[in-house]
Amino acid sequence: MHIPWELILAFGVGLALLWVISYLLLIPMRFLWRLMTGSVLGAIALLVINLLGRIVGYSLTLNPFTAMAVGFLGLPGVGLILVLQLVL
DSSP, X not given: OOOOHHHHHHHHHHHHHHHHXXXXXXXXXXXXHHHHXXXXXXXXXXXXXXXXXXXXXXXXXXXHHHHXXXXXXXXXXXXXXXXXXXXX
């Protein structure tokens, strides 16, 4: 049984294209997953800080800037907001 080299070449090119397409689709999903988990953890941290801060009289204002900072940066964004609140 003789397999033509064109068929083997087409199969290899198809596998390579499938790998490239799956790789290109996987990278944005990883980025979105990290962004989503960071946002959720940051929102939980803001909620905890505001709930515990009521006891000592400290609270963070929730506005579009704080939401974007926490959404993009996650927990470091919460730290940034805390430092900015204390400095300013």
